[in-house]
Amino acid sequence: MPLIAQENQIIESRVLRAPREIVFRMFTEAEHVSHWWGPRGFRTHTTLMEVRPGGLWTHTMIGPDGTEYPNEVRYEIVDAPEKLVYEHINDPLFRATITFTEKGAQETEILFVMDFLDVRLRNAVAERGAVEGLQDTLARFEEVLSTYTGEEFVLIRELNAPRELVYRSWTEPDRLEKWFGPAGTKLIVKRADIREGGHFVYGMQLPDGNTMWGRWTFRDLTPFSRIVLVTSFVDENEQPIAPPMVKDFPVEMLST
Incomplete structure (x- = not known):
């Protein structure tokens, strides 16, 4: 049975066609969240995302007119x-409170419950579009998840070069410029922030x-x-965009 919202709650649920581990990961990793968080027309910029009890998620939602909406979240429970x-x-x-329930090997139900201090605050937020905003957000999330296939593409090539040189050719910008x-x-x-958690932002002219x-x-x-x-497409201002080539091209690719 659907969960009935209390007077001080906003509730939304959705069944997503993706394994629970993938759904949870795309909900808790900044490079994924930036592709779908917020109502349609919004962009989200994350400055800090510490997904652990007591950790902070600091992000700014940017509306279609450029208005910025700062948000700060503190995680209480992280049960991956x-x-x-x-x-x-x-x-x-x-x-x-967001719960992720397996509905089969390839389906996950997400239940998103927002609890406010009282009904007055809940209604004030709802009047500003919070209900529609949450529905939009989960719809965008579903659209991004629809690009997930779980398929692997493997390419192997033996190079006549020392392993150290090959590694440096992938991690040093002046070397990458010569061949990539x-x-x-x-x-x-x-931008070249070559470290775990860092970003390498590039243009292909x-x-x-x-x-x-x-x-x-x-x-x-x-x-x-x-x-x-993880490879993703962005614009010149480093904002996430849809792949500009093939319609069904993945939004993100994990490479090892």
Whole structure:
């Protein structure tokens, strides 16, 4: 049975076609959240995301007209991949409980409950569009998840070079500029923060003069042994965008 909201609550649920571990991960990693958090037309910029009890999530939602809405969240419970509980500690004050329930190997039900101090505050927030905003947010989340396939593409090539040199060629911008990208393109390095959790933001200048922008988010950098990164598309201002090429191209790709 659907959960009936109390007078001081806003509740939304949705069944998503993705495994629970993937749903939870895309809900708790900043590079994923930036693609879907907020109502339609909004962008979200995260400055801090510490998904642990007592950790903070500091982010700014940017409306279609450029208005910025600062948000600060403190996590209370992080029970991966089943449950998140956090306090929204700036205006408006509320407590959010998000549960992730398996509905099969490839489906997950997400239940999002917002608890306010009283019905007056709940109604004031609802009048400002919070109900529709939450519905929009979960709809966008579902759209992003729909690009997930779980399929792997494996490419192996043996190189006549020392392992250390190959590793440096992937992690040093001046070396990347000499080879990365299809023939006829030029790599433009905008930002190079080569560390775990850091970002490498680059442009791929095409022969016709147009430039496609991308971003790597480093998950693992084990010197001379292993690189794990997430590739996503951004604009020149580093804001996430849909893939500009093939319609069904993944929004993000995990590479090892």
